[in-house]
Amino acid sequence: xxxxxxxxxxxxxxxxxxxxxxxxxxxxxxxxxxxxxxxxxxxxxxxxxxxxxxxxxxxxxxxxxxxxxxxxxxxxxxxxxxxxxxxxxxxxxxxxxxxxxxxxxxxxxxxxxxxxxxxxxxxxxxxxxxxxxxxxxxxxxxxxxxxxxxxxxxxxxxxxxxxxxxxxxxxxxxxxxxxxxxxxxxxxxxxxxxxxxxxxxxxxxxxxxxxxxxxxxxxxxxxxxxxxxxxxxxxxxxxxxxxxxxxxxxxxx
Amino acid sequence: xxxxxxxxxxxxxxxxxxxxxxxxxxxxxxxxxxxxxxxxxxxxxxxxxxxxxxxxxxxxxxxxxxxxxxxxxxxxxxxxxxxxxxxxxxxxxxxxxxxxxxxxxxxxxxxxxxxxxxxxxxxxxxxxxxxxxxxxxxxxxxxxxxxxxxxxxxxxxxxxxxxxxxxxxxxxxxxxxxxxxxxxxxxxxxxxxxxxxxxxxxxxxx
Numbered sequence: 001x002x003x004x005x006x007x008x009x010x011x012x013x014x015x016x017x018x019x020x021x022x023x024x025x026x027x028x029x030x031x032x033x034x035x036x037x038x039x040x041x042x043x044x045x046x047x048x049x050x051x052x053x054x055x056x057x058x059x060x061x062x063x064x065x066x067x068x069x070x071x072x073x074x075x076x077x078x079x080x081x082x083x084x085x086x087x088x089x090x091x092x093x094x095x096x097x098x099x100x101x102x103x104x105x106x107x108x109x110x111x112x113x114x115x116x117x118x119x120x121x122x123x124x125x126x127x128x129x130x131x132x133x134x135x136x137x138x139x140x141x142x143x144x145x146x147x148x149x150x151x152x153x154x155x156x157x158x159x160x161x162x163x164x165x166x167x168x169x170x171x172x173x174x175x176x177x178x179x180x181x182x183x184x185x186x187x188x189x190x191x192x193x194x195x196x197x198x199x200x201x202x203x204x205x206x207x208x209x210x211x212x213x214x215x216x217x218x219x220x221x222x223x224x225x226x227x228x229x230x231x232x233x234x235x236x237x238x239x240x241x242x243x244x245x246x247x248x249x250x251x252x253x
Numbered sequence: 254x255x256x257x258x259x260x261x262x263x264x265x266x267x268x269x270x271x272x273x274x275x276x277x278x279x280x281x282x283x284x285x286x287x288x289x290x291x292x293x294x295x296x297x298x299x300x301x302x303x304x305x306x307x308x309x310x311x312x313x314x315x316x317x318x319x320x321x322x323x324x325x326x327x328x329x330x331x332x333x334x335x336x337x338x339x340x341x342x343x344x345x346x347x348x349x350x351x352x353x354x355x356x357x358x359x360x361x362x363x364x365x366x367x368x369x370x371x372x373x374x375x376x377x378x379x380x381x382x383x384x385x386x387x388x389x390x391x392x393x394x395x396x397x398x399x400x401x402x403x404x405x406x407x408x409x410x411x412x413x414x415x416x417x418x419x420x421x422x423x424x425x426x427x428x429x430x431x432x433x434x435x436x437x438x439x440x441x442x443x444x445x446x447x448x449x450x451x452x453x454x455x456x457x458x459x
Contacts, residue, residue: 002373002414003393040438045372074273076395076436096268098436121302123368123397166397167370197370220371250372250393253438 003248004214005045005221006235007078007199008228010035013052015061033068039228040073042235043253047073048101048169048223051081063095070096078126080169089116093124101169103128107142107156110163117164125167126199127160129153131186132173138186141173153186154193161194168194169223172202179205179227184217191218199223207241214247255294257452258284262314264306264333265299266435273435277442279449287317295452296321300333304358304400305345307337315351322353327426327451329384332398335422335429344400353427354407358400363415368399375410375420375432375440382409384421384428386447392440394420394432401431426451 011018016030036047049069051062059082070077079092080101089100100120106113106127116125130141131153138153157168170190172183182203191198197220200213204224213219228235239249259270261283274281281297282289290296296318300307310318322328330338339350342358350358361367372393377385394412401418404411408419412431422429428448434441 002369002371005371070269071272072276074276074436074442075438094268096272098266098269123301123370166368195366196368197366220366252389252392252440 001248003045003250004219004242005199006043006210006239006249007046007048007221007223008039008044008235009048009050009201009223009225011050011052011225012062012065012081014055014058015065018052032065033072036069036073039235040075040253043239043250044075044228044235045250046076046078046221048078048080049097050101051079053082063091066092066095066097078169080126080128085112086115086119089120093120099124099126099167101126101128103130104142106160106165107140110159113160113163113165117166122164122166122196125165126169127157127165127167128169128171129157129160129190130171130173131190133183133186138189154189157190157194157198161196165196167197167199167220169199169201172200175203176201178203181205181209182213182217182219182222184212187213187217187219191220197221207238210238211242211245211247214242255292255452257281257295257297257449258290258293259297259299260290260310260314260318260334261285262298262300262307262309264302264309265331266301266433267299269433269435270297270299270331273442273445274449277446277449279445279452281449287313290317290321290326293321293326295327295329295448297448298328298330298334298337300331300335300337301397302333303344304333304336304342305348307333307350308345308348310337310351318351322427325426327448328428329448330429331435332431332433335431336400336402338422338427338429339402342400354402354405354422354424354429356403356405358402360400361398361415361418365415368397369401369414370397371395372437373412373414373432375412377410379409382421382423383451384423384430384444384447385410387443388440394430394434394437394440396432398431402429
């Protein structure tokens with residue numbers, strides 16, 4: 001049976017994890033490779049590295065980090081953040097990424113989705129959508145200039161799929177950072193609208209939130225950062241919690 | 254000791270496969286030309302993407318891969334590489350597979366999302382498949398595919414996603430895995446270690 005996936009996100013700047021981490025037993029909490037190995041031992045299903053470097057030097061350092069992580073991690077690795085071109089994508093794939101996440105570049109230049117899918121296959125192309133509630137609709141939030149008129153999150157997810165995206169990483173801006181739960185309405189609406197997996201992001205605070213988003217939210221995977229980083233519960237405990245509630249999880253790792 | 258040769262035909266995540274073999278202590282290298290397979294300890298045909306991408310495995314590659322199989326060199330096709338071992342695929346009807354196994358790959362159908370992406374359980378049909386040695390019941394592997402190999406007689410493990418399809422196929426020393434062992438955690442590494450061990454036993458007895 002296909003299991004629901006738990007995905008840990010590492011925000012990395014200049015090759016270092018930026019959010020605070022207080023795992024016991026970590027020699028260097030800011031070392032992405034060490035943290036990745038810890039997650040892997042704990043049973044995480046996938047890892048996302050989000051590069052938030054502002055400088056070219058920072059991005060180069062992050063590429064070295066990706067290479068280090070991928071040498072010891074044998075689960076899927078997605079890299080996102082600042083990928084604007086085929087060349088940017090090639091750099092992260094060559095460094096060891098299995099999937100590329102694009103967000104504002106896809107909005108500004110939708111054919112990029114197709115170009116990447118043709119080069120690496122759709123399974124390697126994740127279109128990341130930041131969405132927020134606006135009345136009874138969900139609108140796409142773009143950080144950069146957008147040449148694209150598609151402001152509706154559901155329509156944009158559909159278009160991304162038709163252009164070759166293999167997965168949608170959907171972040172609720174309203175829920176992000178609140179730790180009050182995922183936006184299950186948003187997630188369910190997008191998941192029902194597309195035929196590719198949807199990864200829910202934003203709002204994870206406790207185990208019940210994951211059960212909700214896999215159930216009512218119809219998410220195929222759920223992504224979190226701080227809940228995992230602070231190790232309030234291990235990934236393994238969370239998986240057993242969810243499995244006990246009838247949600248299929250990978251329990252042998 | 255002859256090394257494991259990973260066929261580079263432009264459609265594989267070669268680096269990931271290489272790193273995974275390194276992690277299990279196997280000597281694997283990238284084969285960029287067909288003659289690199291001469292005397293290989295084992296051959297791996299990786300692959301991600303569209304079946305048409307296997308069109309770059311032209312006559313010279315096909316001949317060298319067939320020659321390797323003829324002298325019982327262990328061979329492992331991964332994902333698209335496994336599908337290529339079949340007669341062909343509905344994904345690209347004009348592109349011929351190698352035809353080591355009879356049958357065609359068909360599109361996953363039904364009401365579920367396609368592609369099939371994520372960790373799914375692999376159910377062994379036999380306890381004698383060398384590739385699956387030590388991989389326990391309930392083990393999950395990472396899949397990402399739209400087309401699949403039907404449950405042929407040579408299927409040693411199956412997976413169910415809407416329909417049941419071949420997860421692992423084996424005929425003598427030729428194997429295929431629909432999932433990505435290089436991305437399947439400890440179970441995947443175990444499979445690659447099992448394959449690497451076959452490579453060793455196929456080299457000279459001393």
